Amino acid sequence: MSADDSHTGPRGHEESSVSTYVPRYDQNQMLAELEPEAERLLNRHLTMTQEWFPHDYIPYSEGRDFDKDPWTPDQPRLDGVARTAFFVNLLTEDNLPSYHREVYRMFGQTDSAWRNWVHRWTAEEGRHSIVLRDYLVVTRNVDPVALERGRMQVMEDGYETDNKDTLRGMAYVAFQELATRISHRNTGRYSGDPVADRIMARISADENLHMVFYRDILTAAMQVNPSAVVEAVKAEIEDFEMPGAVMDDFRRMSVQIAEAGIYDLRVHHDDILWPLLRHLRLFDATGLDAQAEQAREELGASLSKLDAMATRFEEKRAARRERRAAGGAVTSGTSA
Numbered sequence: 001m002s003a004d005d006s007h008t009g010p011r012g013h014e015e016s017s018v019s020t021y022v023p024r025y026d027q028n029q030m031l032a033e034l035e036p037e038a039e040r041l042l043n044r045h046l047t048m049t050q051e052w053f054p055h056d057y058i059p060y061s062e063g064r065d066f067d068k069d070p071w072t073p074d075q076p077r078l079d080g081v082a083r084t085a086f087f088v089n090l091l092t093e094d095n096l097p098s099y100h101r102e103v104y105r106m107f108g109q110t111d112s113a114w115r116n117w118v119h120r121w122t123a124e125e126g127r128h129s130i131v132l133r134d135y136l137v138v139t140r141n142v143d144p145v146a147l148e149r150g151r152m153q154v155m156e157d158g159y160e161t162d163n164k165d166t167l168r169g170m171a172y173v174a175f176q177e178l179a180t181r182i183s184h185r186n187t188g189r190y191s192g193d194p195v196a197d198r199i200m201a202r203i204s205a206d207e208n209l210h211m212v213f214y215r216d217i218l219t220a221a222m223q224v225n226p227s228a229v230v231e232a233v234k235a236e237i238e239d240f241e242m243p244g245a246v247m248d249d250f251r252r253m254s255v256q257i258a259e260a261g262i263y264d265l266r267v268h269h270d271d272i273l274w275p276l277l278r279h280l281r282l283f284d285a286t287g288l289d290a291q292a293e294q295a296r297e298e299l300g301a302s303l304s305k306l307d308a309m310a311t312r313f314e315e316k317r318a319a320r321r322e323r324r325a326a327g328g329a330v331t332s333g334t335s336a
């Protein structure tokens, strides 16, 4: 894996231990055992979540008709990197039907709190693309034609999790919700636009509660079968992929996002993986069988490798920035 794609996660390891991952537990039994906890966490979620309305966040007074005043590339006020990050974040949210299908397949198939959670979660997620699209279109910060074509492309390609099992699915959504929360929050901050920042803070608060649900259900699963959780988490970390990877041109766009520090491997390692691993107390868990002990050791090695890759990327990026700054100084010196 090169420094250029080191922000997208560890996928691309030379050897994939994931191919050897085989769940060693009964998925239906696991879901049934965790159902009372899912119900408790759903009820807690409903008391913590706040109702909000996308229209309250949009500066509609800035809106103009596109037939009278078509979009032109000079209209956006956000810089190119912020526009790219918004574009990627919105198209990621747009693919909700695919995520719903996957999450429903993994958790929602029995008439239980699980299914109620899946539907509630989907309804909340739906607001995110609504508010992001309204903001970007009203403020003309993206080309609405490119945006619509991008939406068609990602939705036509869809997103699949390759039949993840229950526990690996739980690990996936826990990491994913946290990754989305951090990515939205950092995009808002980077934008320098208070309107955008407020929107992204609002969405991030939702993503945080989603993460907390999945994190806590995974913590409960640790009590049921710690060995199975360790193996699932390891497999997920070693093969983690951002859902935006299905977008045309994702690689180029994610390099820009990493160069700006909005989402890079350091963020992934420090702000996504470790906070969840610490909360799960995965490296302190006792009662693992021999196979899970070995998986945990290998996970420790993978994390150290990721840490080193993150550092390498940061060093190279700092050098690139220095070179650019020096180049800029030379240019302004010559032109003066």
Ligand SMILES: [Fe+2]
Residues within 6 Å of the ligand: 093, 125, 128, 180, 207
């Ligand atoms: Fe979302």
Ligand SMILES: [Fe+2]
Residues within 6 Å of the ligand: 125, 177, 180, 206, 207, 210
């Ligand atoms: Fe979410």
